[in-house]
Amino acid sequence: MATTDPLGIAEARSQLGTLVARAVHGHQPTTIRRSTTERAVLISEDDYEELLRARRELEAGHVAEAIAAHDRGERETVTYDDRAALYADLGLPTPGERS
Structure with missing residues (x-):
């Protein structure tokens, strides 16, 4: 704490x-x-690395859910002009930005 x-x-x-x-x-x-x-x-560095792992897992879960929603026909295929637009649509911070 x-x-x-x-x-x-x-x-x-x-x-x-x-x-x-x-x-x-x-x-x-x-x-x-x-x-x-x-x-x-x-x-601590260990706690920081644990937070980064948790963040990556959360982001991977968001991406997996978006893929599953697409597979269920609940989400249409979208083409993105840049990485920032993709991350914004998924509700994720662009890598290197604060969440």
């Missing part, structure tokens, strides 16, 4: 070693704020 209150950058910097150890060994994420609207989360 993330720390209750986000840490400011200066505070996070002064505790960075401890925060990294908590993320790596305790799988405890820490939210760090730069401003009221800019925040980031410090997590």
Whole structure:
């Protein structure tokens, strides 16, 4: 679970070693704020890779459902001019974009 209150950058910097150890060994994420609207989360590399795997599985499920809907005649065949249009139609972020 993330720390209750986000840490400011200066505070996070002064505790960075401890925060990294908590993320790596305790799988405890820490939210760090730069401003009221800019925040980031410090997590372990293993947790990050797990999130990426889960995202890929979710996206693959969306694509598989779209294919199944087409096979059932519930979705027509569409030609796309570019990758962004395809991803938008599937309700997915274009690779490299935030979701």
